[in-house]
Amino acid sequence: MGLLDDTAVELGKKIKSGEVTVKEAVMACLDQIKKAESTIHAYVTIDREGALKKAEEVQKKIDEGKLTGPLAGVPVAIKDNMCIAGMRTTCSSKILDNFIPTYTAEAVKNLEEAGAVILGKTNMDEFAMGSTTETSAYGVTRNPWDPEHVPGGSSGGSCAAVAAGECFYALGSDTGGSIRQPSSFCGVTGIKPTYGTVSRYGLIAYGSSLDQIGPVGKDVTDCATILEVIASHDKKDSTSLDRTDCDFTSALVKDVKDMKIGIPRDYLGEGLDPEVKEAVLAAAKVLEEAGAVVEKFDLSLVDYAIPAYYTIAAAEASSNLERFDGVKYGYRAKEYEGLHNMYKKSRSEGFGPEVKRRIMLGSFVLSSGYYDAYYLKALRTKALIKQAFDKAFATYDVILGPAAPTTAPKLGESLGDPLKMYLGDIYTISCNLAGLPGMTVPCGIDSKGLPIGVQLLGDCFQEKKIIRAAYTYEQSRQEKIICPDMSEVLEKAVE
């Protein structure tokens, strides 16, 4: 593949030195997109002209010495729930089919200022609700490792695009594992930072108290570099934090000798695929051999995370999605009689079944008479889960475990049984409930040839610890885990 084998940071260096032009990098991605998209379908919108135009502008600024950052000129893909002025933003929903924002999400703006070239918007589960990218109104995204399988979700498009070389890195968002789980399924690296680290301004909300934007990249160095660029204190987001410790690349150090790593026994029990378990424990072994103390412990309350999460996220979503009513923007039913019929038909036709399911669930748990029994109880559970993590982090620097119980399932396997699909989020959602940073790093390949990811969780504001552990693991590992060459995958898909 040549150029496409480079990581974002490697490419950035080559662009800086003049070895590669921005246009060449963009063209490499566009060619790969042309080749792979008919099978993979990682994108909802591809902005070929915009990217080429931007490539020239950025090249000029690099040549003039105005852009010197590590990501200047590196092509990126953005999950379709982040607004970009002038670029269609759909959240993979029919209801926003024609929506073109007039403003740009703060995280994307930070990237643009660093000289990123945006290739387009990536596919996702509709409004980020789903774990497979199959709930998109614009068709499924397929896993670049094996197109018979899903890429995970909801940031499935972003993770698949990175794995397939259709971009050098991507932004995803993570409400209950939506960066970490598809990163695991696609064999890429992804970080969900501490809640409040990256501005949510311009991110179309799913569960506001849980949503965070984060990077998806080819390795730990890329992710740390991207996170350093997108993290910022934003006065437009009341929940944005004013952090002074966002020099994440300073943690790219191969040293875990002072670290204590805990593996929750609760994360290794029933439901975990034996191959995944083996790969995750092997990763822990690598860190142990690198000098970390690794222990198993009881985290507790793990079983309560899923009901608490689906109550809170659905409640917030039911309210967040009220604005999509056909009045101001987005889809409006063709024929209707009166206001209420217009609301009803526009929303019934505009939203897909998974979104409707969560709106109904959320409306129910907030309705009078049920609020205390469900929503308030879920909030209390959330607080208890945070306490359980506080206790764990009093002992351990990093918590290590799987990112998902299995590797990527086949297309169509999960959607039929939503409860089973929800249970697949068991290892990722506690992190959002507690506001913690978490990341997924590839750690193996199963017998079906699908990648496995190991998840590292840190205490709030301790991104550097998990980045250091992840970097140490990545650098100490024997063989690299790289997505097969697309030509082979595509040939196989044709057969």
Next chain:
Amino acid sequence: MAKQYETVIGLEVHVELATKTKIFCGCSTAFGGAPNTHTCPVCTGMPGSLPVLNKQVVEYALAVGLATNCEINQYCKFDRKNYFYPDNPQNYQISQLYLPICHDGKVEIETTAGKKYVGIHEIHMEEDAGKLVHDEWEDCSLVDYNRSGVPLIEIVSEPDMRSAEEVIAYLDKLRLIIQYLGASDCKLQEGSMRADVNLSVREVGAEKFGTRTEMKNINSFKAIARAIEGERARQIELLEMGKPVIQETRRWDDNKEYSYAMRSKEDAQDYRYFPDPDLVPVIISDEWIDRVKAVQPELRTEKLERYKKEFDIPDYDAEILTSSKHMADIFEAATAICKKPKKVSNWLMVETLRLLKEKGQDPEDIMFSPEHLAELVELTEEGTINSSVAKEVFEKIFEEDVDPAVYVEEHGLKTVNDEGALRSTIEEIVAANPQSVADYKGGKQKAIGFLVGQTMKAMKGKADPASVNKILKEILDA
């Protein structure tokens, strides 16, 4: 014997705060403006936009809460009230349900029945909605989001009022407190103060409250009084007929003097309130409260007492002057310049109120400067102009805020003090009106009035009436 009924009334008063920008974005709150020009992604509910609280809203709410003797929730939160309507771009209103900023306050009111306290249940902050415009011609509805996100406080009273008079006294008290704090201009007609009336009736001596109804958005004190009388009569009539009062929201039609049911409790909406996850809790420190207290201006009651002591004006004048913060400010500023409180008060109490009434305006609409009023008082006191000229000049001040000295100069309105010129004019008048002179000499004292009038007319009003009288008498009695 017919049953005796007691009316029980509680009010929900919405007050639009006088901030320059909206509650959750930087858009202007200015009135008017072409539709949807004072808007941004936040106040039009665009996807991905987020609210950020305007601190000034908290300051105003805090000031009103402290001035109404409320307890302050030093940890307060915003909640979402979910309901679908196109004037509400997000389809939820950001308000406060679970932890409102102020609670358990009271204000003292005075009516013909004496003084009493009205309890304040709570005060909460919230955002206003946009405005729907129904276009009959195109047969469609349009929406203007200029008002969307304008900050409001809602002051919820306890059901402590028993008559329309008490309700008016309570509303007037709130209006004065809030105007004095500068937190709002509180104009009922323009909607910057709006009241919903909760009313029930019960037999005198009954312990339990009757079933209440709510009447929405009544826009004048008079209409409120009429709505209360009308609703009280309607409920008593129902009870007398043995029919139940239904808990419902009613709309008062002030033209027909009758209220109509809008929606009953059965179809009341479930607003699915929950804490807004986009906003962080508001933490109000002791220091913040102290700071707001420290800058709290003198309120009406204190000002009234001070006027009675400090200025040599009748108590009645002090009451009227302080009934509008704006008028009181003009009074004090003008008095500080000319040192003639009684004269300044007279201009405000008589001419100003007369002109306001003529134009259907409130004291808040006074637009002249206190400097010009003070100057007018001085010109009159010095005898530079006489009182009838002064009245004419005052009307100009009232309407255009003219500088009286300049106006008098330009229009040649100075009193003529040249006695020789005056005497010769009077001699001409006397010569030209032999009949009146004869009448006067025949004992008709009134005839002199006619001669004075003729003289003033000839002098174009610029003569000093006292001098005219004096000279006339000298000539006639000679």
